[in-house]
Amino acid sequence: MPTTRRDFVKNVSVASAGLLMTTPSNLFAALPAKSKVRLGIIGTGFRGEGHLALALRRADVEIAAICDVDDRMLARAKNIIDKSGKPMPKVFTGSNYAYRDLLATKDLDGVIIATPWEWHAPMILEALSAGIKYVATEVILGITLQDHWDVVKAAEANKAHVMMLENVCYRRDVLAVLNMVRQGMFGEILHLQGGYQHDLRGVKFNGGASPDNGTVPGAEFGDKAFSEAHWRTNHSLHRNGDLYPTHGVGPVAMMVDINRGNRFMSLSSFSTKTRGLHNYIVKEGGESHPNAKVRFKLGDIVTTQIHCTNGETILLQHDTNNPRPYSLGFRVQGTNGLWMDVANSIYVEGVSKDDEWDSADQWLKKYDHPLWQRWSKETEGAGHGGMDFFVLHGFVEAIKRGTNTPMNVYDAATWSAITPLSEASIEAGFQTVEFPDFTSGQWMYRKNDFALGDEF
Numbered sequence: 199m200p201t202t203r204r205d206f207v208k209n210v211s212v213a214s215a216g217l218l219m220t221t222p223s224n225l226f227a228a229l230p231a232k233s234k235v236r237l238g239i240i241g242t243g244f245r246g247e248g249h250l251a252l253a254l255r256r257a258d259v260e261i262a263a264i265c266d267v268d269d270r271m272l273a274r275a276k277n278i279i280d281k282s283g284k285p286m287p288k289v290f291t292g293s294n295y296a297y298r299d300l301l302a303t304k305d306l307d308g309v310i311i312a313t314p315w316e317w318h319a320p321m322i323l324e325a326l327s328a329g330i331k332y333v334a335t336e337v338i339l340g341i342t343l344q345d346h347w348d349v350v351k352a353a354e355a356n357k358a359h360v361m362m363l364e365n366v367c368y369r370r371d372v373l374a375v376l377n378m379v380r381q382g383m384f385g386e387i388l389h390l391q392g393g394y395q396h397d398l399r400g401v402k403f404n405g406g407a408s409p410d411n412g413t414v415p416g417a418e419f420g421d422k423a424f425s426e427a428h429w430r431t432n433h434s435l436h437r438n439g440d441l442y443p444t445h446g447v448g449p450v451a452m453m454v455d456i457n458r459g460n461r462f463m464s465l466s467s468f469s470t471k472t473r474g475l476h477n478y479i480v481k482e483g484g485e486s487h488p489n490a491k492v493r494f495k496l497g498d499i500v501t502t503q504i505h506c507t508n509g510e511t512i513l514l515q516h517d518t519n520n521p522r523p524y525s526l527g528f529r530v531q532g533t534n535g536l537w538m539d540v541a542n543s544i545y546v547e548g549v550s551k552d553d554e555w556d557s558a559d560q561w562l563k564k565y566d567h568p569l570w571q572r573w574s575k576e577t578e579g580a581g582h583g584g585m586d587f588f589v590l591h592g593f594v595e596a597i598k599r600g601t602n603t604p605m606n607v608y609d610a611a612t613w614s615a616i617t618p619l620s621e622a623s624i625e626a627g628f629q630t631v632e633f634p635d636f637t638s639g640q641w642m643y644r645k646n647d648f649a650l651g652d653e654f
């Protein structure tokens with residue numbers, strides 16, 4: 199039997215009872231409700247155009263403005279808008295700072311940022327300074343630890359909402375397992391694992407600012423390449439740490455109430471040697487290709503351990519430079535059983551046969567989250583198996599109701615700060631580093647507010 203909404207809310211209330219004893223002050227002002235929201239999108243590359251297409255499907259969203267610096271990406275975005283039959287928004291381009299004109303657009307309710315990582319923090323900060331009360335950013339929040347603090351402090355000072363669009367928190371199996379965790383099926387949670395284990399070699403290298411410019415497909419990055427190979431690969435060149443932690447950590451952080459009665463206390467990271475990117479360039483472009491001389495800094499596999507104040511441990515892996523099938527490698531283990539997503543297996547003591555794995559499918563169906571039960575039709579055609587629907591939906595519904603976004607600036611800062619902290623740990627010889635408390639002590643009082651029902 200599927201879980202009813204009433205059961206679900208009751209079970210969450212029981213699971214979270216310890217968190218509800220003290221009422222925290224709400225840092226953010228409630229805003230008036232509205233039926234339609236005006237959005238601007240900065241960055242209409244491959245990710246931004248996905249958000250654009252989903253937003254155009256909604257009757258409660260008006261795309262008021264878009265901005266990008268790449269003509270090809272803008273042409274694709276305009277084509278998507280034309281096909282939707284909706285009016286063409288204002289288009290800002292021509293310089294890396296054209297987004298400032300977008301931010302000055304009258305009556306913007308919210309802005310979505312889907313640009314390269316190094317632009318996120320500056321664009322969020324300027325959006326907040328421009329008076330925009332709802333800012334959504336693609337993963338990640340910033341580059342340095344200071345970026346993360348700056349965004350948190352600016353959101354608080356402006357009484358504004360900053361939501362990181364961490365879509366994996368809404369993956370159907372992840373939400374079903376969250377449902378199981380909240381109903382105590384695994385007992386008390388002890389250990390969690392997740393990561394970003396995705397062969398990105400074809401994303402980090404491509405050939406062709408233009409296909410006929412003599413570049414070698416599979417061996418180029420930077421100025422000669424497009425989309426993520428244009429910028430993301432530079433992070434692998436100059437940085438060694440968990441460069442993409444949020445898809446793995448966001449879902450498991452929600453399962454142990456991080457910033458809602460629990461918090462990350464410390465972190466240590468380890469990295470392997472660096473081989474995969476060089477090997478790929480040689481394979482695709484040959485030993486004589488100029489990029490075969492490039493020495494990348496990013497270790498092929500970066501492993502991070504986090505200790506939580508309530509006694510759980512979390513293990514994250516960043517693994518993007520070598521051949522492998524995709525997997526976020528989730529494992530959620532408690533005193534009574536566990537889920538492992540690679541094996542698609544669940545074991546629950548007293549229900550599963552002794553020492554035998556159950557196929558996860560039967561459990562995930564039984565504990566399907568109320569959000570998926572209600573919105574699965576609307577997720578059809580949305581990216582990443584439908585989960586992309588929920589991040590935009592949550593952002594838009596929060597604006598309409600003038601409430602908090604389902605994931606907030608503390609979630610964004612906490613999950614994303616793993617990158618600079620892991621870099622610091624590796625740089626210091628794999629030392630344990632203290633995890634900052636972006637909530638300034640409010641984690642002790644904040645209530646569990648993520649995915650409590652079937653609305654958003």
Ligand SMILES: NC(=O)c1ccc[n+]([C@@H]2O[C@H](COP(=O)([O-])OP(=O)(O)OC[C@H]3O[C@@H](n4cnc5c(N)ncnc54)[C@H](O)[C@@H]3O)[C@@H](O)[C@H]2O)c1
Pocket residue numbers: 240241242243244245246265266267268271293294295296297312313314315317336337338363364365424425426428582
């Ligand atoms: N959540 C997910 O599943 C998911 C998937 C893919 C990408 N992402 C994230 O989305 C973001 C964008 O990634 P992408 O794959 O779309 O990359 P992309 O390179 O395809 O798109 C980025 C766009 O930003 C534009 N841009 C760069 N500087 C700009 C500036 N100053 N002003 C305006 N536009 C600017 C580029 O021209 C480009 O069109 C990244 O943070 C990435 O990590 C998330």
